[in-house]
Amino acid sequence: DAKTTQPTSMDCAEGRAANLPCNHSTISGNEYVYWYRQIHSQGPQYIIHGLKNNETNEMASLIITEDRKSSTLILPHATLRDTAVYYCIVRVDDYKLSFGAGTTVTVRA
Amino acid sequence: DTAVSQTPKYLVTQMGNDKSIKCEQNLGHDTMYWYKQDSKKFLKIMFSYNNKELIINETVPNRFSPKSPDKAHLNLHINSLELGDSAVYFCASSQDVRGYNEQFFGPGTRLTVL
Numbered sequence: 001d002a003k004t005t006q007p008t009s010m011d012c013a014e015g016r017a018a019n020l021p022c023n024h025s026t027i028s029g030n031e032y033v034y035w036y037r038q039i040h041s042q043g044p045q046y047i048i049h050g051l052k053n054n055e056t057n058e059m060a061s062l063i064i065t066e067d068r069k070s071s072t073l074i075l076p077h078a079t080l081r082d083t084a085v086y087y088c089i090v091r092v093d094d095y096k097l098s099f100g101a102g103t104t105v106t107v108r109a
Numbered sequence: 110d111t112a113v114s115q116t117p118k119y120l121v122t123q124m125g126n127d128k129s130i131k132c133e134q135n136l137g138h139d140t141m142y143w144y145k146q147d148s149k150k151f152l153k154i155m156f157s158y159n160n161k162e163l164i165i166n167e168t169v170p171n172r173f174s175p176k177s178p179d180k181a182h183l184n185l186h187i188n189s190l191e192l193g194d195s196a197v198y199f200c201a202s203s204q205d206v207r208g209y210n211e212q213f214f215g216p217g218t219r220l221t222v223l
Contacts, residue, residue: 045214098154101150
């Protein structure tokens with residue numbers, strides 16, 4: 001799998017948008033970008049995934065650059081419950097998710 | 110209703126013992142997984158089963174033996190427990206064998222080996 005680089009941590013104000021960057025400069029054409037998050041003491045939770053096009057669901061938006069070497073996860077209106085570790089994962093056509101260190105996001109009131 | 114459940118939630122045991130962790134999913138998924146999250150919080154896949162058949166075995170010591178009695182259950186048996194086995198173990202499931210769809214994770218089992 002292509003490696004990803006994420007900031008170690010970031011703070012966000014409650015009610016504001018949180019923009020979480022991820023670099024994946026060695027991504028291949030058939031590799032998807034996945035985002036998961038892990039709230040303290042819970043199992044990871046799927047957020048969103050995409051290949052080339054931008055994606056949006058009820059939780060977040062995923063913006064992938066045209067060259068696919070980076071992406072941004074956007075939480076449109078962060079709440080205190082969004083405080084978690086966010087993982088950006090790039091994977092090929094296999095069965096595995098390879099989690100890195102992720103970004104610890106702290107939403108402050 | 111819990112989608113992916115694990116028992117027990119906490120497990121404290123002595124070195125050398127044998128223990129099992131159970132996992133059940135009621136989502137009708139074909140594929141189930143075991144992950145290990147160590148003290149540094151890195152989450153690594155251990156095993157994956159599809160329709161009761163092992164499809165991933167990630168260089169895990171053979172003291173760890175997964176068993177899938179049916180596609181809704183994937184249990185993890187650990188023999189001769191060692192201190193380094195202390196971790197949180199997560200079970201997960203997904204709808205299709207390649208896992209392109211989201212993986213649903215259980216709440217985790219915190220194993221402490223003394």
